[in-house]
Amino acid sequence: MSRSTPATLGLAKAGVAFDLVTYDYDPGSERVGLQAAEALGEDPARVLKTLVVLLDGKPACVVLPSDREVSMKKLAAALGGKSAAMMPVPDAERITGYKVGGVSPFGQKKRLPTAVEEAALTEPHVFVNGGQRGLQMRLAPADLVAALGAKTASIVA
Template sequence: MSKSTPATIALTKAGVAFDLYTYEYDPGSERVGLQAAEALGEDPRRVLKTLVVMLDGKPACAILPSDKEVSMKKLAAALKGKSAAMAPVSDAERITGYKVGGVSPFGQKKRLPTVMEEAALAESYVFINGGQRGLQVKLAPADAVKALGATAAAIVAD
């Protein structure tokens, strides 16, 4: 497994401190984020998943705990849009340059408007996909928000 991905390169260029962790990716897993949390021995609230959505017809990114579901209404409001829906897998892969299961918010082909679940900022560290299936970066959540120019908002479904 390569430890150098567009995500790790982008984080290094941004001067963000991070550690890399690898785990055995299970392509048959129903919920990739929860499988990553279990494989890493971490609480799912600290292992964040990256979702690509279409916000008023344009791509955007949502980052939230792997054991939660996103509220499309809250996400749209956080990014000052009207409506949001999950992007089809083929679109998400084309837009980001990553394969689903390895989508990172860092180092995407084009920087997307991004929102991170604000509850994640209360954690001392979080894990976010490092741009490859089975690769996670561990970093301070505030550093992730800063590196991404992201918005922090409550986007988890009730």
């Protein structure tokens, strides 16, 4: 497994401190984020999943705890839109440059408007995908938000 991805390179270039952690990715898992949390032995509230959505028809990114579901209504409001819906997998992979199960909020082909669930800020550290299946980056939640230029809001259902 390569530890050098667009996500890790982008964070390193931005001077953000992070640790890389690998785990055995299960391609048959129905809920990738929960499987990652279990494999890492971490609370699912700390292992964040990255979703790509359509906000008023345009791509956007959302980062939230792996054991929670996004409220599309709350997400749209947080990002100043009227409606949000999940983006089809092939489109999400094309837009981000990552395969589902390895989508990182960092190092995407184009920087997308991003919302992070505000509850993540209460954690001492969080994990986000490192840009490849089985690779997670551990970092401070404030650094996650700052490096993404993300908005924080209550976006869970």
